[in-house]
Amino acid sequence: MDASHTRQSHARKEAPLLAVSGLTVQFHARDRNAPRLTAVNDVSFTLESGKTVCLVGESGCGKTMTALAIMGLLPNSGAVTAGSIYFEGHDVTKMTEKELQTIRGCRMAMIFQEPMTALNPVLRIGDQISEVLRLHKGLSKKQSRAATLSLLRQVGIPAPEARIMDFPHQMSGGMRQRALIAMALACSPQLIIADEPTTALDVTIQRQILDLLGNLGKKYGTGTVLITHDLGIVAEVADTVLIMYAGYVMEQADAACLFTRPLHPYTQGLIQSRPALPLCTEQNSVPRRKTRLNAIPGVVPSLGNIPKGCAFHERCPKAMPVCVAALPPLVVHTQGHCVRCWLFHNHRETPDARA
Ligand code: SF4
Numbered sequence: 001m002d003a004s005h006t007r008q009s010h011a012r013k014e015a016p017l018l019a020v021s022g023l024t025v026q027f028h029a030r031d032r033n034a035p036r037l038t039a040v041n042d043v044s045f046t047l048e049s050g051k052t053v054c055l056v057g058e059s060g061c062g063k064t065m066t067a068l069a070i071m072g073l074l075p076n077s078g079a080v081t082a083g084s085i086y087f088e089g090h091d092v093t094k095m096t097e098k099e100l101q102t103i104r105g106c107r108m109a110m111i112f113q114e115p116m117t118a119l120n121p122v123l124r125i126g127d128q129i130s131e132v133l134r135l136h137k138g139l140s141k142k143q144s145r146a147a148t149l150s151l152l153r154q155v156g157i158p159a160p161e162a163r164i165m166d167f168p169h170q171m172s173g174g175m176r177q178r179a180l181i182a183m184a185l186a187c188s189p190q191l192i193i194a195d196e197p198t199t200a201l202d203v204t205i206q207r208q209i210l211d212l213l214g215n216l217g218k219k220y221g222t223g224t225v226l227i228t229h230d231l232g233i234v235a236e237v238a239d240t241v242l243i244m245y246a247g248y249v250m251e252q253a254d255a256a257c258l259f260t261r262p263l264h265p266y267t268q269g270l271i272q273s274r275p276a277l278p279l280c281t282e283q284n285s286v287p288r289r290k291t292r293l294n295a296i297p298g299v300v301p302s303l304g305n306i307p308k309g310c311a312f313h314e315r316c317p318k319a320m321p322v323c324v325a326a327l328p329p330l331v332v333h334t335q336g337h338c339v340r341c342w343l344f345h346n347h348r349e350t351p352d353a354r355a
Pocket of ligand 1: 266310311342
């Protein structure tokens with residue numbers, strides 16, 4: 001092994017598995033003369049091997065676009081217009097499509113939200129998984145079939161010898177999702193990006209999948225970027241959490257810190273709108289909810305209608321005049337805990353923000 005190779009390996013060891021810095025993703029409007037629409041705005045985070053970063057927020061907050069940018073899979077109308085994405089020390093945004101193809105599916109893989117559109121409808125499940133193994137690992141037909149069966153077993157698909165011959169439409173939604181997860185795990189990637197991977201699954205299978213992803217981290221040092229709106233899952237698996245809204249990071253902290261002391265009104269709203277377990281009364285053993293579920297009023301603005309100032313001000317119960325006038329910067333509140341809100345500018349926290 002020569003000195004330059006040793007230096008490179010050393011540098012790679014020290015760099016985080018994934019370092020996203022100032023990532024901005026923009027889309028062309030239909031009218032090419034109209035200003036570009038910004039789907040992801042100045043997003044930064046790092047992911048170490050074996051750790052999990054969760055991207056959290058309602059639909060349309062920029063989570064999936066962040067993931068697609070990391071994978072180099074943005075739609076044709078979108079592009080990374082600022083920032084960098086370093087994966088294993090190499091900037092993904094500077095790679096050619098050919099270079100991306102050598103790492104995508106092998107060193108990094110994505111579990112898509114909707115398996116019916118992610119899987120090829122005219123190919124058998126077994127063939128789709130085997131293809132990944134043959135292409136990236138150079139396995140023979142026999143070896144790839146054995147490895148495919150093992151993967152299907154790992155993700156909890158019953159009777160894999162029979163299901164390997166199924167087409168996607170012959171499987172239930174949950175089975176398709178598990179087949180997609182098996183495909184993503186095929187080459188034991190160093191980075192897995194999972195976009196709502198357990199939404200279509202019942203809780204027992206959800207548990208198995210989360211354990212499987214957790215074990216990959218422990219066993220192989222696989223890092224995970226998990227996109228979810230399920231705060232229960234976040235509390236359980238996340239090391240770091242990014243709360244996103246309208247393309248901006250609103251709050252960023254380690255999971256324990258975020259749940260014990262959520263600062264941003266949007267984070268507080270998300271936590272308060274989480275359903276609690278139904279309560280049982282003493283007289284009646286039938287579970288009964290005692291209080292109405294809290295909800296954040298309004299909806300996430302569309303890309304073309306993001307309000308000036310704080311993007312959340314139209315829905316925020318603590319909005320002030322300054323919130324309408326100017327975008328708050330993302331500031332460090334305490335070590336490792338950042339927040340984008342005028343309530344915390346210069347660390348001037350108002351007492352009611354602690355509620
Ligand atoms: S900046 Fe203002 S509107 Fe935005 S979250 Fe903070 S208080 Fe609410």
